[in-house]
Amino acid sequence: EIVLTQSPGTLSLSPGERATLSCRASQSVTSNYLAWYQQKPGQAPRLLIYGASSRATGFPDRFSGSGSGTDFTLTISRLEPEDFAVYYCQQYGSLPLTFGGGTKVEIK
């Protein structure tokens, strides 16, 4: 199975700053089938990015995804208060589907 490693584990930033989250796969992700989810405390994850770079409904354009093969990035251009959460990457290019361990974006 494909192992996804997210870094850093925690990102401490201030509102207005730029956040860059990394997701590295143990092998190439087929067709760049890589998604990102946002999870807030007590809530289910919410689909944020799919196909490595396509933004899901309801998320503003300050969120962007990039990357291919084994290296993917989620960027939040300017953090808003509601963006502080945990972010997970997930690959769906091969079975079993797997998730990364998550990056917590916290207020500095």
Next chain:
Amino acid sequence: QVQLQESGPGLVKPSRTLSLTCSVSGGSISSGELYWNWIRQRPGKGLEWIGYISYSGTTYYNPSLKSLVTISRDTSKNQYSLKLSSVTAADTAVYYCARSYDSGGHFYGVFDYWGRGTRVTVSS
């Protein structure tokens, strides 16, 4: 608007079978090219995909749990279910049901709708 809701016991004894149901509204589980999944999140851990049942009734289970898992459906109630046998404390988690879909004739494992999750504790 599709909505999913998990239900089931919040406490299960070790070695017993965990049984959960996901009730789906706003769409039929047997129509369209949709897949109905179970995912869990153990305390302080990330997310683990358990498996799916498709719109046609086919199933796929994560090999890490395959021998212990059964996903089934009741189309008359628009529900699908998870059974996890021989549970241990390591199966304590929040269990989510979630929808994914077909793209170009194959399973596209992106989860676009989720239930709110149900917490299950395995303890005697």
